[in-house]
Amino acid sequence: MTEPAGETAPEAPEAVAPIDEPVAEPAEDVREGAEATGPAESGEPAETAEAAETGEAAEAESETPDTEAGTAAAEASEASDTPELSDAQAELAAQRELRARIEARKAEKEGPVASGAKLSGTAADLLAAVRAVEGGAATGSAFYEAPEPAPRRPAPEAAPAMTVRPPVRNTAPTPAPGTTAAVREVLARGGAPEALAGQVAAVLGEAAAAALSEDPWQLLAVPGVRPEQADGFARALLGSACGPDDPRRTVALTVWLLEQAALQGHTALELQALRAGLARLTVPDPDKAVEVAVSEGAVLVFQEEQEEREEPAEDTDTDEEEPAEAAEEPAAPVLLGLDRYALAEESLADGLARLVRTATADAWEGAELDRAAGEHGLVLHTGGEAARAEPVALVAAARERGLRALVAVHSEDGRRALGAAGADAVTVAALLSGATGPGRDEEGAFALDVLAVLDAPQLDVETAAMLVESLPDGCRLVLSGDPEVLGAPGAGRVFTDALAARVCPRIASRVPDPGPLGELVSGIGVGELNQVEAPGKEVVIVPVRDAGEAVHRTVQLVADSVPRAIGVPSEQTQVVTVGHGGSAGTRALNAALKQRLNPGPGRFGGYDPGDRVAYAPVPGRTVTGTVVSADAEGLRLRCGDEDVLVPKDRVESALRHGWALTAHQAAGTRWPAVVAVLPGDAAAGLSRAWVYTAFGRAERHLSVVHGVDQALARAVAEGVAPERTTRLRPLLEGLLATPEE
Template sequence: MPSRGTDPDAPAAAGSPEGGPEAAEAPEAAQPAEAAEAAGAGEAAKTAAAAGPEAAEPQAGASGSGQQTGDSESEASEDGRPAAGEAGSGAVREAGAEDEETGPEAGAPSEAEAELAAQRELRARIEERKAAKGGPVDSGGKLSGTAAELLAAVRAVESGEKSPTEFFDSPAFPPRRPSPAAAPSARPRAAEAPRRPPSPDPLTVRGAAAVLAEGGAPETLAGQVAGVLGERSAQLLREDPWRLLSVPGVRPEQADAFARALLGAECGPGDRRRAVALVSWLLERAALQGHTALETSAVRDALAGQSVPSPEEALQQAVAEGAVLVFQDGLEDEAGAAEEPGAPEGAGASGEAEPDGPPAPVLLGLDRYALAEESLADGLARLIRTGHGEVWEGPELVRAVGAHGVVLHTGGEAARAEAVAVAQAARERGLRAAVAVHSENGRRRLGSEAVTMAGLLSGEQGPARDDEGGFALDVLAVLDAPQLDVETAAMLVESLPDGCRLLLSGDPAVLGSAGAGRVFQDVLTAEVCPRIASRTPDPGPIGELVSGIGAGELNEVAAPGREVVIVPVHDAGEAVHRTVQLVADSVPRALGVPTEDTQVIAVAHGGAAGTRALNAALKQRLNPGPGRFGGFDAGDRVAYAPAPGRTVLGTVVSADAEGMRLECESGRVTVPRERVGSALRHGWAVTAHQASAMRWAAVVAVVPGDAGAALNRAWAYTAFSRGERHLSVVHGADKALAEAVASRSAPARTTRLRGLLVQLLAAAE
């Protein structure tokens, strides 16, 4: 990396990077509103803060060391995503931690919640279709019998004393759909795009509010409670006060206080209802960190941390009541889960226990993620089996797509053109082809022919659907594949007709999805379809720097045109000052890059040099104002989270009774008034997870001195690769960055997709 300079105006000499901008990001899934903080939060936010339940940030959570979730920096949820813990038991322990942001949204369910509800409905339809085929949901059978029997079953399987088949209903995978050549397609009708459910009935909301008030909880939660629990929400809360934990943002200590107020002396830490609610809550929190399942030992440890007298019995009660599912179909080891970008292809765990080794761990999961992974595995296997085997002339990637139903393509930013060329080659052969990307920013860089994943699934962009609900497509190239979470990927694959060719393309070294799962990595390590690695490196000093990071080395790079500049700082205050100076003055003056084309990327939302502190300073310099629109002013740059895992950047235009009006890359967007406090934050500075799949002319990456524990290779790789022409690193972490790049990979995620896919295709042979 070039030598340090106060700003891009300084001579670009060569020097050795001591640290760098990286760090785990906090969950963004729920993306608490900065606006609410800046403006004083408003009455609803104040009430919620006083009463307790805080909104979780997420697609996201912070994982690893720091605030990241899963393999990526769990950004609260820019997308709405998780962010707070590490894999395995660590993830569960972090799940108990308090979220950084507060302010559960009152009233009707948010767009993110509505989308999740629609997804759950879709999963239910998929499950019904599978049941109609005559087979149970493979690998997802629940234990049966009394709590004592369940406890004995889990203990026996974990110890290896008995075979899992004695306790688990896990029949072999039945053969799936035949290829089109053998028989007509039997693909079930794909579900329509998710629709926002109607707002809860006012009477239901009032009833829930009355019970909440009786228990000392904020009445502003009534809308969310009614949306989650339905028409009987008031009755259900009285019968089981810990159902309050099902509302996003509510923490165990808050639910306990609510239960004590309603139940009095009947309330205790060993209450069965409390145990069941805590198990579900722990798994929901783990999902925010990227996990689709957790080992039973991790859940038991977390329950003990919540003062549950008998964690094992509590676990069995949750299983017996159907709150969670039990699996034992192989667990990815951490080496496979966090496969290094430079590792040999196919490296990683098999997910199967060795013949003479201990049995695979017993996993617990929520039905929504279990169903999504099983549906996704089924859909991918269907596409793989219905590959055409045609001979296409052209580059290696084009030939592979012609011959196979599913193809994987790995590479950096420059490699995106190779995936786009596949779609063009398909069109030249008279086939219907489309290219889908993660963000509107990525779509803009490719041109109007590309579609965003959200636009494709909603029907707002891309091809129409056929009579069965599938896309009228022969070839679909998905760029930014590492950003696919398991639920989105399941919806996508379920919508592809038999015989459609699917190309999944992306850079496996970047931070993973903001939502649960690690789809791209799981399919890569399953080794069930061709994998083509791009030989086209990203150009220039930034490309050279990022390539080294991917290999675990923070190298010196020559930057004669000030493409990479290191700005050393001593403390967080200086880091904020230098960042503002770079964005407002140095980069525009020395490099000719306008302020609006420069993006600041921070390690996390909180802290003296996190996104909140940076955005406050940048607003004061670039667009000072009183925050007349709920903490925002016309001209403010903002980050909007319309749904978990998605971040849309824009500029405030105006506000009225309907909500905040933004000018975004996709056009005008209106953020509903009730969503401004929870889904909108200032956006001059964002986390690396929010910045995934987006690029700007210039990037200023801020790595403060207290970011060391949160840094990892994936964070550095993602943050540093977002700049097209220039990268400034405001660096105060000394040697922590280089150490993180060399030895700390992204936190592992516990998932089941790889094992399911391997088992499914093996059974069909």
């Protein structure tokens, strides 16, 4: 392997005892974290980057099979008892309001969600089942009751309690205590932990007890419950009245597999992958299971139109031998998905097309990005960290023209990284929740003429749909980001699909990232692990033999070597590793770093004042901070410039120690120093995108704790991140004419 310059390990401080004892894992129960592998990999014990990190913002819900138990999401605190909403509750309320508007818009259109054009074979049979549901010949409410269409842009109301996890359904208000008590009784009869009663009642509503008694597999709707646990619960309740081919079971498993796929970023699955996943879950007839799930309205079926090719002119020369019959074009794959992602992708495509069609072309002077934004309603901008300055400058110029312009970023740390230029920037989450931003007009749209969104690869499809839905006609939207980084922690690949669709101008920045780190990361982006000159120890390689040594050396680097040799204190040094599990995953590293940097008994749910933490206020977003104190209400954190309260019942599900993060958690944020940990058992989880993202989090210094031998070079040269199955690209291509080849 070609190693960057500066490969000599930092001078070792006094010895730190190696961490020989594994982190204690609680006993398994029904609340154990659900597998993060999708249908194509379900049941394989892997701690890969995608499997361990996708959907990471809800962290506790998307673990692989070898991860710790007891991480199911808790209910949000009841809003009706508090005079003011917390930031998380306000954000959830805004998300529900916007989802309702998306659904209302769809309801106003003629006909159902557009899908299934020119189906044949099995796809046609599945579509016929869907049409039966739409025509009233079959019921589609077995699993999801469709909400009543909401007004166009209603005033936000107090947020009801929700189960916070990806994927999250529209939920009813917090059930009465009697409902929870009835659910607790049903759980006890089935041998399930009674502690799940609150979550079951929140997910299934006031009739939860009756629904669960009639269909025990609805327990899978609770985050963290696995199929084998739901099967055991069903057997305890129903006895011989249930079997592996029970329609209730097969429908629930079909939905569960699609939800697990969403944790890996898919908004839909190919029919064959879904069949294979059902077969691994011992469903006797996967084809029938899919048909039943479609006929019950639990899933939707799609097949994109194939472009018709002109038939060649008929050959009139009868003397020549007739050519063999041409092979038929392969049919487009049949896709199945959940309605929430179908609605989000179609609403996003419609919204982007609306911006393209309603923008008035103006001649703006300035850089290439400025000119493109002046002429078009949607512009895509690509580049590295240094290129972030270009959309910021665009917004500043737009304000000088008298336009209402705004910069939105993925994280608060990303906003602060802009320096003085980011003083007026906001996070996407704060903008959507109404916590900050320009406010809304009488129609509920943002009072904006130009919006530039940085870190656009971190937009999942639902967040992007809510954002675009909130933009007024004629607003110009600039999506800016680095297409080489890992994708969003939620479902979808908005930025990648928009780039691939070629439906709007794409401006590539020519500003390179500076210094040895910029040179190293730029090379990784094109598949080359280059040797770079690092006279100031900007890049250091620390070879290790095994995972135990990787943990030991990481603690040395963070606690002593980097502060002493580089001048970056421990609190500004971030550890990034491949996954949560394993002997050098985030759990093991955080335990060792806490022991060295902030030892304590973990008096408050495993945390002590001074602990560095990663907090997921809502699915898809992770913020880092420090524990300040604890009281009867919960843990109080300091996250940047903000004081944050984590309710007591959400500490277990929404909080982790944060000295070590996964690359998905770290995306969108940079630190003065980064220690990237690559133990030997992480080799299978490496990809070029992972290496690019992890190494690119460092501003001044990068230490690579290297134990994967040649796997690092192979990952950079050949390691392609797993593809996500989505529908946004063909939807955009169908709505907008292609402006270029």
